[in-house]
Amino acid sequence: MDLKLDHHSKDGIEIVDVEGEIDVYTAPRLRELLIELVNNRFYQLVVNMEKVEFLDSTGLGVLVGGLKRVRAHDGSLDLVCTQERILKIFRITGLTKVFGIHDTVDEAIAAKRSEK
Amino acid sequence: MATVELSFTPLPAHVRTARLVATAVARRSGVDEALMDEVRLAVGEACSRAVEEHRLYCPAEPIRLALTDTADRFLVVVTDNCAPSATKPPGAGFNGGDDSPGAAGMPAGLGFAVIAGLADDVEISETAAGTSIRMSWPSAGGAR
Numbered sequence: 001m002d003l004k005l006d007h008h009s010k011d012g013i014e015i016v017d018v019e020g021e022i023d024v025y026t027a028p029r030l031r032e033l034l035i036e037l038v039n040n041r042f043y044q045l046v047v048n049m050e051k052v053e054f055l056d057s058t059g060l061g062v063l064v065g066g067l068k069r070v071r072a073h074d075g076s077l078d079l080v081c082t083q084e085r086i087l088k089i090f091r092i093t094g095l096t097k098v099f100g101i102h103d104t105v106d107e108a109i110a111a112k113r114s115e116k
Numbered sequence: 117m118a119t120v121e122l123s124f125t126p127l128p129a130h131v132r133t134a135r136l137v138a139t140a141v142a143r144r145s146g147v148d149e150a151l152m153d154e155v156r157l158a159v160g161e162a163c164s165r166a167v168e169e170h171r172l173y174c175p176a177e178p179i180r181l182a183l184t185d186t187a188d189r190f191l192v193v194v195t196d197n198c199a200p201s202a203t204k205p206p207g208a209g210f211n212g213g214d215d216s217p218g219a220a221g222m223p224a225g226l227g228f229a230v231i232a233g234l235a236d237d238v239e240i241s242e243t244a245a246g247t248s249i250r251m252s253w254p255s256a257g258g259a260r
Contacts, residue, residue, distance in 0.1 A: 024164040025128035054135075056160050057227040085153045092233035093226060 002026065004051075005033050011109050014042040019051035022059030030059070034066035034077075043075025046108040055086050060093060067099065076100070076115070078108045118145075122181040126170030134163045134181050138192060145185035146256025155190070155253060158234040161227045162194035162249045169247070173198045189237075190255040196246040 003026035004019040014037055022030060037045060047063065049055070067077040078100035081087055090096045102108040120141050124130040138159040139152060147155060159181070166179045177197040184191040232238055235251035242248075 021132065023128070023160060024131050024167060054156070054160070056157060056164060057230050058164055060226065088153075089157065089230060092230055 003029055005029060007033065007037065010105070013044045013046055013109055013112055015105055016045060016047045017051070018047060018049055021054040022052060022062070023054060023056050024058045027058045027062045031062045031065060034062065034069065038069045038073070043070045043073040044112060045070055045075065045077045046105060047077065047079050048105055049079055049081040049086060050083070052083070052086055055089055057093070060089065060095060064095070064098070076112060078102060078112065080105050080108050119182055119184045123178045126167045126175060126179055128167055131160055131163045131167055135160045138181070138183055141183040141185070142190050142253070145190045147190045147253050151253050154234040158231045158251055159192055159194070161231050162251070165227050166194055166196040169196050169198050185255060188254060189252045191250065191252045193248060193250045195248045198246045199244060
């Protein structure tokens with residue numbers, strides 16, 4: 001399956017819905033979207049990965065790049081993911097300590113609000 | 117012993133094809149379904165590395181993927197045809213570009229780390245012809 005991307009605002013936070021496979025072929029599209037959002041001054045991001053079927057290190061690189069960009073503006077990038085197959089790659093690479101990973105979008109939003 | 121070989125031009129779109137073929141052959145070889153995600157991801161990582169390497173240094177050369185079903189192992193070998201070069205930085209070909217983990221202050225060679233974390237048995241060798249990544253998983257030898 002190819003990559004489908006969408007985004008919307010909820011409680012002042014930009015939610016990025018990702019569906020499909022994030023790999024060396026599709027990751028540039030996610031990178032472009034994250035750059036576009038930051039350029040449009042969206043610095044509080046939640047990437048919803050509940051419908052992601054595949055993620056490799058190229059995709060991880062794009063997410064880390066997005067995190068780096070929002071942090072430069074005192075923002076944050078959290079993830080929503082409960083799929084074991086996706087969480088495993090975050091664990092292997094130690095990125096569970098870098099990203100806030102939540103079970104639902106509402107939980108991610110609540111966590112961001114409590115940080116403020 | 118049965119082998120399926122795939123040769124593809126170094127385009128990112130072909131990495132998905134390589135993953136699909138590897139998964140299909142692994143399934144036919146009797147690899148446990150619980151290991152299938154690991155096979156898919158490790159093969160994808162190895163092929164992505166080779167694609168990046170080829171695009172930088174030898175775009176006209178094909179990448180080779182060999183999938184072999186031995187008596188009790190499913191063996192995957194991804195070979196690039198980019199000869200080692202003194203101009204290549206360490207870890208070249210993995211996650212290159214602006215959003216690379218290396219660029220974000222993370223260790224280079226994250227893809228290698230992912231492969232090492234996933235595959236049961238990994239061997240990386242550099243020859244005069246290029247780099248070869250050999251990985252294997254237990255199988256029931258179903259394709260014999």
